Amino acid sequence: MTTAEWQIIFFTAWIALLSTLVILPPGLAIAWFLARKTWPGKTFVEVFVSLPLVMPPVATGLILLKMLGHRGILGGFLHRHFGMEVVFTWRAVLVALGVMSFPLLVRSSRVAFEEVNPRLEQIARSLGAGEWKVLLTVTLPLAIRGILGGCVLAFARALGEFGATIMVAGNIPGETSTLSLEIYQQVQMGEDDVAYRLLGVAVILAFAAVWLSEWLLRRKESVA
Numbered sequence: 679m680t681t682a683e684w685q686i687i688f689f690t691a692w693i694a695l696l697s698t699l700v701i702l703p704p705g706l707a708i709a710w711f712l713a714r715k716t717w718p719g720k721t722f723v724e725v726f727v728s729l730p731l732v733m734p735p736v737a738t739g740l741i742l743l744k745m746l747g748h749r750g751i752l753g754g755f756l757h758r759h760f761g762m763e764v765v766f767t768w769r770a771v772l773v774a775l776g777v778m779s780f781p782l783l784v785r786s787s788r789v790a791f792e793e794v795n796p797r798l799e800q801i802a803r804s805l806g807a808g809e810w811k812v813l814l815t816v817t818l819p820l821a822i823r824g825i826l827g828g829c830v831l832a833f834a835r836a837l838g839e840f841g842a843t844i845m846v847a848g849n850i851p852g853e854t855s856t857l858s859l860e861i862y863q864q865v866q867m868g869e870d871d872v873a874y875r876l877l878g879v880a881v882i883l884a885f886a887a888v889w890l891s892e893w894l895l896r897r898k899e900s901v902a
Contacts, residue, residue, distance in 0.1 A: 679875065682851075683860075687879055690856040693768065694836035697775035698829055701783055705832075706825065709787035710817075730842075731781045739845025742773060746846060770847035771854050778839050779832035786831060790824020791817065827894040834887035838880065857883075 679687075711717075712724060730738050746753035746764040756762040764770050794817050802812045818825070840858040847854040849863055857880045864873035 683872070683876060685852070686855050686857060686860050686876070689768075690837060690858075691883070693771050693856070694775055694833050697772050697779065697836050698783070698833045700772065701776045701780050701832065702829065705780060705783040705828075706787055709784045710791050710813075712784070713788045713791035727784050728781050730778050735778060735839070735841025736845050738777060739774060739842035742770075742777065742842060742846040746770060746773065765846055766848045766850060766854065768847075768854060771843055771856065774842040774846050775836035775839050778842050779835040782835055783828040783832040786828025787821070787825045790821035790828070793824065794820045823894050827891045830887050830891040830894065834884050834891070837883055837887065 708723070708727060712720065743765060744750050748754055748757055753764050756764060762769075764773065798820070799812050799816050802816045803809075807815065838858055839856070840862065843854070843856060844859055844862075849855055849859040855863070857876055861873050861876045861880065864870070864876065
């Protein structure tokens with residue numbers, strides 16, 4: 679492994695972890711509302727959240743490119759008011775990874791919340807606990823394994839993201855290159871040895887993440 683290859687590996691792992699942490703608060707909020715509340719338009723929200731799972735990643739990347747570019751709604755706002763560039767920077771990688779892994783986190787967390795017995799929450803309320811205290815002391819502790827499993831799956835998805843990332847961030851050496859992008863680049867250049875080394879690292883990381891997610895799921899089922 680060369681220094682440049684290690685930098686790509688560390689950058690990919692770091693940005694995938696950061697994207698998972700960034701989407702965690704909104705992901706948990708949406709998952710809780712989908713699991714516990716009923717409101718007009720709930721089906722629309724469910725479908726909208728799941729779209730990145732079924733849309734071509736390059737299509738999602740094109741939408742992000744239009745939104746985050748200088749002429750886009752969000753990108754233009756950030757550029758005018760904060761002088762912040764998003765597209766073709768590490769921020770674009772962060773956004774692409776977060777968007778593509780968001781549905782997995784929400785789905786797993788929603789199932790975890792749905793499996794929490796509402797009677798336990800009601801008992802806590804009858805003892806004088808407010809909604810936030812019920813959430814923090816009853817709901818989240820009982821759903822934690824499913825939430826952690828969703829986080830691990832989101833992290834694993836972020837590690838392997840390619841299509842949306844290359845559209846909105848490109849493949850700039852030392853700036854936006856991730857494992858998937860670099861593997862593709864090395865194959866295009868005929869550097870198969872480098873590509874296979876990076877492929878091996880990607881397989882190990884993905885296997886470890888999925889194994890951990892399955893272990894958490896089995897532990898949750900055994901406790902139940």
